[in-house]
Amino acid sequence: MSEHLAAVAETTKLARLLGISDPTDLDFLVDLPPAAIRQFRERATDRLFDRDAKRLHTVAQAAKLVPVSISAKVAERAFGPVLCAAIAGAVEPTRAIDIAKTLPPAFLAAVAVQIDPRRTAAIIAAVPPALVEKVARELLAHGDHITMGRFVHVIPEPALRAAAPVMSDIDLLRIGFLLEDKTAIDNVLHIVADRVPGIIRAAAEQHMWAEGIDLLDSIAPHNRAWIGDTAAGLGGPVLDSLIAAVADLDAWATLLPITSAMSHDSLRLFAERPAVHAEPVLAAITDTALNAGHWLELLPLAAHLPPAQLAFVAARVAAETDDRLDHLIRQADTAGRWDAMIPVALAMTDSERRRLAALPVMGDPDVLRAIITSTAEHQLWSQALPLVHALPDTTTPTLAHCIGDLTPEQLLAAVRTAAQSDTIDTLVDIALAQEPHGRARVLELIDTMDDIEDFLTALTAHTPDAVWNAFARVRDEIPARLRTQLAERARELDHPHHATALEPATATTQ
Helix, strand or coil, X not given: CCHHHHHHHHHHHHHHHHCCCCHHHHHHHCCCCHHHHHHHHHHHHHHHHHCCHHHHHHHHHHHHHCCHHHHHHHHHHHHHHHHHHHHHCCCCHHHHHHHHHCCCHHHHHHHHHHCCHHHXXXXXXXXXXXXXXXXXXXXXXXXXXXXXXXXHHHCCHHHHHHHHHHCCXXXXXXXXXXXXXXXXXXXXXXXXXXHHHHHHHHHHHCCCHHHHHHHHHHCCHHHHHHHHHHHHHCCHHHHHHHHHHHHHHCCHHHHHXXXXXXXXXXXXXXXXXXXXXXXXXXXXXXXXXXXXXXXHHHHHHHHCXXXXXXXXXXXXXXXXXXHHHHHHHHHHHHCCCHHHHHHHHHCCCHHHHXXXXXXXXHHCHHHHHHHHHHHHHCCCHHHHHHHHHHCCHHHHHHHHHXXXXXXXXXXXXXXXXXXXXXXXXXXXXHHCCCCHHHHHHHHHHHHCCCCHHHHHHHCCCCCCHHHHHHXXXXXXXXXXXXXXXXXXXXXXXXXXXXXXXXXXXHHHCC
């Protein structure tokens, strides 16, 4: 949760303790660290409960001497909820529960408002689920979400399940915002999983995204995917409402971990929203990712953006210093996120891509191997080959070795993609730099392609001489049919010297 939202939650609870009806009267405190506000509230609570500790303990001990029914009557008629709350922590839990069972739910709710969960956790945990449900109903009838939030983390699951049906979706949002212990949110989500769509809709319809975003910030990583997918499944208006609220609250550090956990289809739906495409929004997202430790969570989203928006993000990434950019790439490599990093690199300008390709990290053999492996696994040849083309010549031997490790199907996909783009020279140069066995495999694959015409057509008047020279160097390794076709293609392009270099020896002596 953001520091501001956490402070708002703390001042709301502090206002209750101090008897202030309007929590906004304490807005002057919201710029303080939330932990400091909480510490003050707990110390104030301790002063209230400890000032007469000895007398209260004596009263609690006296409760053991009279029947439960009499203790309950005394508690309700003589002590009242405030004194009962003060005494509760000193009463043996079993005795306290027996007394509570005979008291009206309305009175118990009044006691709950005053009680300190830190001192009475054992008693609260032992309250029967049916009684918890009745007390919850009383509290919610008075709109008391503060008390509910203070007790959730000490109430066992059966009791929470009993109380959940009396809570509306809005109630759940408000209670979640005011939880005393945010680690309890995942257990609550487990209990009300079927109601999560309604809770998200309520956040959108009732303009309660601050409370909703607070919950997003608190959930454990294993719950992020289904929460994000659920939100995406509710449609564009809900997503637009969420995006607008996150932008207003500058809460991208909360949302990026959620979007990065989404399924492919859900993230695509999110990335397609026009609300994400506005430059101020993209700038805030990218700056949060780069400056607040969410770089790896930006990459999946960036890869789903339309070209113009992806280029905007790529330009901001490219604006980083060489050292910083090198570090970001190493992070992406360590996380195995080349499937998302490659589209970002492709969206850079030629000069930016050349600068990226010249970074020390791009000369690391393990990194180059990861690029080729990820490219093959995710069918990213059309995006990766321009990046590979920008790499320095010193990387060619390593890349050639990586190409040799590809399966025939992966290699064929690379050749076909290169044949349909302007990167055929890049792939040919790398492929022919392999050891003889690897070269033979590539040449045989090309020779047996059903769509070999696409490959030949990709060799144009603009194909660098280096490609033709590479073919000439390995002429004797090229299958006869392919060598003849390459020679014919060279003549068609008015490159007779290349054609001559490729023709069989018998043809050149005639």
